[in-house]
Amino acid sequence: MDYSKVLQEIKEEIVTFKNTGKVATYIPELGKVDPSKFGVYLQCTDGSGYGLGDALDRFSIQSISKVLSLSLALKLKGKEVWKRIGVEPSGDPFNSLVQLEYEKGIPRNPFINAGALVVADILISELKNPKEELLQFVRDIAEDQTIDYDENVAASEMMHKFRNASLTHLMKDFGNIHNNVDDVLDFYFHQCSIAMNCKQLTQAFTIFLNYGKYDLSKEAAVLDTMLAKRINALMLTCGFYDESGEFAFSVGLPGKSGVGGGIVALHPKYYSIAVWSPPLNKNGNSELGMKVLELLTSKTEISVF
Amino acid sequence: MDYSKVLQEIKEEIVTFKNTGKVATYIPELGKVDPSKFGVYLQCTDGSGYGLGDALDRFSIQSISKVLSLSLALKLKGKEVWKRIGVEPSGDPFNSLVQLEYEKGIPRNPFINAGALVVADILISELKNPKEELLQFVRDIAEDQTIDYDENVAASEMMHKFRNASLTHLMKDFGNIHNNVDDVLDFYFHQCSIAMNCKQLTQAFTIFLNYGKYDLSKEAAVLDTMLAKRINALMLTCGFYDESGEFAFSVGLPGKSGVGGGIVALHPKYYSIAVWSPPLNKNGNSELGMKVLELLTSKTEISVF
Amino acid sequence: MDYSKVLQEIKEEIVTFKNTGKVATYIPELGKVDPSKFGVYLQCTDGSGYGLGDALDRFSIQSISKVLSLSLALKLKGKEVWKRIGVEPSGDPFNSLVQLEYEKGIPRNPFINAGALVVADILISELKNPKEELLQFVRDIAEDQTIDYDENVAASEMMHKFRNASLTHLMKDFGNIHNNVDDVLDFYFHQCSIAMNCKQLTQAFTIFLNYGKYDLSKEAAVLDTMLAKRINALMLTCGFYDESGEFAFSVGLPGKSGVGGGIVALHPKYYSIAVWSPPLNKNGNSELGMKVLELLTSKTEISVF
């Protein structure tokens, strides 16, 4: 497959794409981004890589970080994690309290906010220096030691913490948060603030390719075969909030989006890809990013299905 | 891959499996089945096929039929179908009215009862002799003209129609059912009553293999590439009610279960498989069937992820 | 208290009332009514009575009938009724299925549709000629043998039965409807179609005054003291769907509204009153009727509180 050619075709087609999305503004720091930014990077298992546009600009990865924190938690605690978080699609918006109350503080899956907050709580309990060690894990799997938190974004999120504070207190009431609520929120907002570019994201997500065996040089980071497969399954069923079914249906790849406008997706056998375009559709996913990935699997006729 | 050997290993391992499931009894006809029945059939894309146990006994396919009726509706109406049914996991039990009311009569997906009832309504509108033509479609894709409705099961379902009648009337109130409610229920209960064995089911589901291009001899039945991929995506995200995430997570294949104890699953490149064991777990899926498929993808290390 | 003077004052004040309500049109028969119709009748326990406007025009009493059917059911079955219906405000719209599903087919109270359908089911089981005997009960307590069903309205409701059919089938699935669903709906739609004028309604509701001892000439109809008090309590907490709290708060009387634009209210010691004005507010209650009753208790400074 000549991915370079496919990407060029996509680039030409989207020139006429009418973007009706809106940049996230719930925290001022995110609202400052240039809405016309657009980057793509595709990393193949054969070692070749292809970039387009602003593929080397860093942006706030936001919820994409949930896949990385989960991977670390699973490496540390294995199946224990699933006693405190489910693996089912939620059928509700990403920050809903309704289901969480009915289901007694056990989040449906690790990719809604409540689930990621429990993952954060687990990492705080397991790690000596939680923020440092998570960052090191991300740097290692992305093979780039310059990756860092964006303290302005993290601080801005903390000032608008109320919905997430509500979720965390509710779970604490049910006994499913073990640490101090503000510590959990501080860790979580830092994790979301990590700034990465499309290329770095595709590198990090190679740990989910070829059943986690893609690159043995990342020894410490490599995931057990079964673990990589399962995280892929979770991305496919739960990676796009209440648009997860639509993404599986239209694109047909495991993936994860963030409100910073990034989407990472992957085909376990062939490639990982990251797209970045800040304006979001009404479900909180990059509108142009979704389109690019739909074009990719339509043109290549390659998806996991 | 030597599937024959893998199936033998599985057969030996499950000898000690403690089945805590219960046969469905909400209609008397289903309750009469022998709970110790157990059959498996695996059909490879290379033409080879492997059977185990009661692979040639016919049973009530129940909700597995939802995949077949959807395929026919999509062949007839294409994308129009998605104006009346969504493609998102529901996060609720298969027969819940709650979401349907909040979402104004548009079912979340075609594999919950409400969605399948809308599919039935579409087929009644589109076909001259709906029951005859659906049956013919199933006979054609399964390449077996002896397949038939079980009138006793259909009649028994009609006598206990109340929950489904409630769903259908609610959608009719929202304008999403166009035909007479009892006609829709009669068609739907017939569709669920179709009796097939494991081998016939694997034959029928080959239309979803190799992007629907598996067997050109089934010309009339063959699905468009994109269509086959999308139905596979739907099976993966929505095929097992509120255990869909768990199935994707543990097994990693598109599939569909029925309360008759059958499960069909498939790997688009390699095979379709049907398992039958009547006792159901608390989510209404065959308990042993789930286990067999989990063993299959663990042993072969082949899943879509 | 000079109620005649109070009513005159109210009549003058509402001349400038801007009615933003809309006449119910979900069945064509109801939509035909003249929206400018306006009638009031107030019947005091001292025997005096006062009418205004179209107080002698008959209209469809609709949900006001739920109080009358409940009274008859309680006379016939006593406390048994409360095994199948609750006495709590619902906090949801009058025809919602959500709560009914969570609470396993037991309606919250007898004044939401689901509850009134169970009352209808009880009356069908208890009475030899249900429709005739309910009508006779209403004629007796209203002391007017000319009161009758409006067969056009009843037939029109039956043609648009879908939401109520959904509710009834759901309860039948839970075992809380004992008779044939269409028989229950036919009885219920007839009950709702009863045509009465404001004066007749105030007469009928005198059975709830002075603890049901108001007029011993209505011997057969008189309610036990405790029963009358309890029905009044139910009207106060549940009589106006999700505007019940507002009515208790602003008016402070037990009462019941209907989508025909009628409202009946009463002060157990002093009077029963009926108001009729077809345009409904967004909660399905007569907008002008609510205003008139609020003015009445404000001016007289008499309410149950």
Added chain:
Amino acid sequence: MDYSKVLQEIKEEIVTFKNTGKVATYIPELGKVDPSKFGVYLQCTDGSGYGLGDALDRFSIQSISKVLSLSLALKLKGKEVWKRIGVEPSGDPFNSLVQLEYEKGIPRNPFINAGALVVADILISELKNPKEELLQFVRDIAEDQTIDYDENVAASEMMHKFRNASLTHLMKDFGNIHNNVDDVLDFYFHQCSIAMNCKQLTQAFTIFLNYGKYDLSKEAAVLDTMLAKRINALMLTCGFYDESGEFAFSVGLPGKSGVGGGIVALHPKYYSIAVWSPPLNKNGNSELGMKVLELLTSKTEISVF
């Protein structure tokens, strides 16, 4: 009416009452109370008063305080209060988040926790020394300057604040909490911790008798007629969480319960009454307290209905 005799009869009847209730233990301080404690005090509008048992023992008034804080808020802000809180029964448990999320942070009524937290927020904004001034208001209307907060109870509640912190953060996210969350919780937990005996409670609640005109010596505290009536209406429709309908139905008086085992009720014309017995029924209301009040209105045949 000889209330002394009625209370004696009730005292004799309840000797054989089998109490299946349980003392609240969600905070250790409440769990320490002697479950056999039992007190009643009835204060008539003619000035006479009757006590029984432990009527002079102080206990934690808990949610009964919600009526008092609301009264103060209404005196200070009038109708403005209703822009931020509704007046409808909730149909859900007292601390549910579900409805609050659907209804965008506007609590259904001031007697569920969310509503009382908004009232607390209003008082913090309006008062210079919120805790001191609320306490002074309570002392004034109860005519007893020894009434005080129980700092142990308040501190214990703060240590188990999680559910209420979740509610408050959620409302803050919706913009319906203006002050710091922990300040609101601190005020709220203090208000709940107020220790009063049955006699003091009946004195305080005389402000709701005779339309708030009972005792002009309490000049500062007296409520506007309309205000007193409306608070009575709210107590009747919303005073007992999801047992409010049952209380209106069985007792027929406005009232308010607290998890300390206290219940205050009143007949606007005749009396206020307080009952105290710590074991709670499954809805969080004093089991014996409910029984005593039911006997009272059955025996006297006096209720607002």
